[in-house]
Amino acid sequence: MPPNEDDSDPRTVVYNGVAVPTTAPEEGRDYRSEFEAGTSGELRREVRRGDDVVVVGGGRGITTVVGARMTRSDGSVTTFEANSEMLETLRRTVRVNRVANHVTLEHAAVGPISEQAESVFGPGDGERVAPSALPSCDVLELDCEGSEVAVLEGMNCRPRVVIVETHEPLGVPPGDVAPILEARGYEITNRTPAGMHGELTVLTAVRQQGGSGSTP
Template sequence: MSSNEGGSDPRTVVYNGVAVPTTAPEEGRDYRPGFEAGTSGELRREVRRGDDVVVVGGGRGITTVVAARLTRSDGSVTTFEANSEMLETLRRTVQVNQVADYVTLEHAAVGPVSEQAESMFGPGDGERLEPSALPACDVLELDCEGSELEVLSGMDCRPRVVVVETHEPLGVPPEDVTPVLEELGYEITNRTPAGMHDELTVLTAVRRADGGT
């Protein structure tokens, strides 16, 4: 980790085992092992070597790196991030963690971008994609700050596993997401608290053999 002795370059922060460079120091801390623990933990359980993974809402890149480490060069990770500044952070994250060769970054928002998301992460200035444009994949991770229902309802792909961070504070509680996943042919296999104060819930859903019929 750099110490920023020169005062011009902010140091690297380690989030849940993933180095994120050029992130401004936060109250003197530079190691946050619990950040994104809920989603990252589910990916660590579900992603297999050779999987194709899609991440909607890349953020700082923690879950993108986790997925890439698991699928390795036999698979791929495609990450969609709506905000250009966050995309640059994400790009540096995958480079410094040496997974850039099998990660594709797309400057795009899948589905609507909420006002809350823009207030937290900046304007969604990337391309706007319909959920039906999501590519086929083995594992889909959604961290799209309140747009979970629109993405799930509009997507055509049917991954083996869907990991969704639900945002009750933004009006999308897990109780609303669960029946949508079940209607799509998935079984909820795990519910994990997330967020700084466990105010969020990560749902893991596995596609049923009958496809929901």
């Protein structure tokens, strides 16, 4: 589908190889190849063609687009975003990057919403979804600004791969997240620094052979 006039707004910026149409000018930020590099890099390594991917915390849509590109047209991405204004940016992002046909956007928060998340992304004015209601998927990516533990403890799905951006400044260090994943039958295969100053950590966890899950 060709982009409409809004999609071709000259204020579009590029984050980690993904074009993001902005709702307001962003002076001096026409290109940030390092933005979301930790989660995007892990998605590029772990997502296979035909995978079903779930993203919790859509933000500007960078990881949604990366996941959709990696699944090709044979897979799908379902993204949960709690804030309505951010959801509109996300919707435009998937449209301008031509992946909308296999992306589903849910205006919803999974688990609790932290004050930090609302201060950065705006009020969580979407539906509330219990972690236990997350759909089955092959790859789950969490970037939920401090709600990672609640989501991991409450979810019933068993993806092949779980990618979690942990937020130590918000009281959720990787040392709190890794044991939950390991107790659920996952092996931590990678730890990647993230954030503007390396203050965050992206954990990649792969379900161990013989563990239960949505993918044999």
